[in-house]
Amino acid sequence: MDVSSLTYHRFVQFALEEAQRRTSLVPLPAQDRFKCISARDNKSELHALSFHAPKIRCLRGLNIAGGKMMQVLDFAIFPEAEFDLPIFCANFFTGPTISIVVLDLNPLHDVITQNDYKDKYYKELLPLGKRYAELLPWGDKITSESLKFFSPIVIWSKFTPSQSMHEILYSAFMDYFKAWLDLMEKSAEEKDPLQIILNREAQHRYLTWRAEKHIPEKQDPGYPMLKKLLGESSAKDLVDNFLFNGVSFLGTKTFLDYFPEYGRQDGTISQKRSIVGKSFETRPWDEKGNFICNGFE
Template sequence: MSGGSGGLGAGFSYQKFVHVALEQTRLRTALAPHPSQEKFKFIKTNEDNTIFNALSFSAPKIRLLRSLTIEQKNSVQVLDFAAFSEPEYDLPIFCANAFTSPARSIVVLDLNPLYDTTEHKDYRGKYYRNLMPLIHKYSELLPWGGKITSESLRFFSPIVIWTILEPTEANHQVLYSAFMDYFKVWLELMDEAVQGTSVEKIDRNREAQHKYLTWRAEKDPGYPLLKKLIGECAAKELVREFLFEGVDSLGTKSFLEYFPEYAQEDGTVNKKRSMVGKSFETRPWDAHGQFVGDAGDG
């Protein structure tokens, strides 16, 4: 990789993140190609200078582990990496989204909670109480990225990294370190997870994951770029059948059944972003993971 203190240049790639994450996963469990991989492995783009790389797997406790990287020479680099457990486990969802242009990197890295940690304090205690040192480690190196609405916070956890950085080699190394720390934690949680036996709880986990997938498939901020690069039809398929695979099979509820506040008079979904709730200039959780956003600005 090229580097120094300047821009990342042509040597920069999110492929390293993916390769090492898959290596780490294979040390703990047996990965098998997910059915979605065959269809999306070789995506043709409308622009010659753009390379798509899509991989997806499953494992005994993992319903779907998938990555998408987009590389445009001397232009845009994108990482979209996620891991979803089988519904027998209530594990958080590992989520890493990074969009890097020559000017800046926009990053979200989190263990997205299956259940709202403000309402479900037992879930916060189970998964996040012992993980707060992670965000303490990175909150200064990868500072809060500025104003974000409660709409966007809907599926974030108290340890979320949401940041906007200058795309330097040094910042990229910090981001790589954070990515690997967070992913190793997710793998440890997966290792320790005990399979649930209550049909009611498993159904609830399945619906919670489906609700998350339904939200992400509808609100994916990368969709305009995908549409530009591979066309509307292929972009829709990629979102629903690869990035958020399960949205059409884990449940039957529609976006508006989960989120009725987005319904317009004609029954369609209001496409505006950031239309619901207040916004937060600073991290709206305290050092213990307690939500303190209501004390923030409106």
């Protein structure tokens, strides 16, 4: 199938229209800085957008249209620190032979041990997650380290590109996006200064993890693709100041402060993708959203 027909442009259009209907989006400075990005291959088109709103620190999206070779969407919403809302996350890659997708409301705090936080945001969404988990099956092994940043309703899937699967993914994207906006509308501003600090640090920890996993030594496919399209300097600028907006100013802790298990004797970061070395081949949550451990290998 022609990959170019499976565009993610309408995903972005829906998100912007729905968000504008629910809140007031104001462009961030990065909107002007990154909205016009030229690819070296003179074929791929990159479109970036970024906004903030009363409860949203940063809503940003990067859409890459690579013709018949690839279609990419990296779309996220980061809440203001005064709200412990999950982080909306949609990472989609479609190539000629495979689509790899992650769609989730990434938890700001631990949903494996903190049942109160899990129930607050995910209890009513479990039927939604179950419906799409059946339509978009679990995408093979994933490390237990990465699962710390996923929720019980995460969609992690791999499938052969087709129009029917693309339509299912579009439906899931719309429903998850509307679910996040519903949570946003009901959320109350935190007044406890300590909890606000914890929210900010949790978001910084998430961004620090994601940013570190994008560097080429970690063999994440995202960064090498951007490096090929933009050059190393521009790709690093896009990653640091757009995709992971906030990693440089939300906190001062380093990757090894958050994840000391990756430290080497010489003080550098281990190049291994996973330190734990275990993975889950099947969905590690039951229908009630409880984490189960029989996926370890």
